[in-house]
Amino acid sequence: MDFLCFRVTDPPEITLKPKSQQVLNGSVVAFYCAARGDPNPSLYWRKNGKRVSENASRYKLMNFTQPGISLLKIEPVRLQRDNATYECIAENGVGDPVSVEATLTVIEGKSLA
Secondary structure (H helix, E strand, O other), X not given: OOOOOOOOOXXXXXXXXXXXXXXXXXXXXXXXXXXXXXXXXXXXXXXXXXXXXXXXXXXXXXXOOOOOEEEEEEOOOOHHHHOEEEEEEEEOOOOXXXXXXXXXXXXXXXXXX
């Protein structure tokens, strides 16, 4: 008797969406994103439609040991350069990649009040 071997696969699904934020110029901001799927999805970030480089000096990308979790940290935030839409993209080769967006608004001043 022959048995067919097959693997169940699931397309990526975003489980934790980054939140839009408003921060002061010169401060630090972090965006978190998580996704699941089978196989585990890879996550990456885009700023205004362009992929964020892992080599950028003020942008730190961290993928945690648990697959499907990513952090984008910007330090320090710059008024003219970082006002943007940031997008977390998850892909695993099953179905289409999925993405979610968050907006960063940078304010000049001493407080957000």
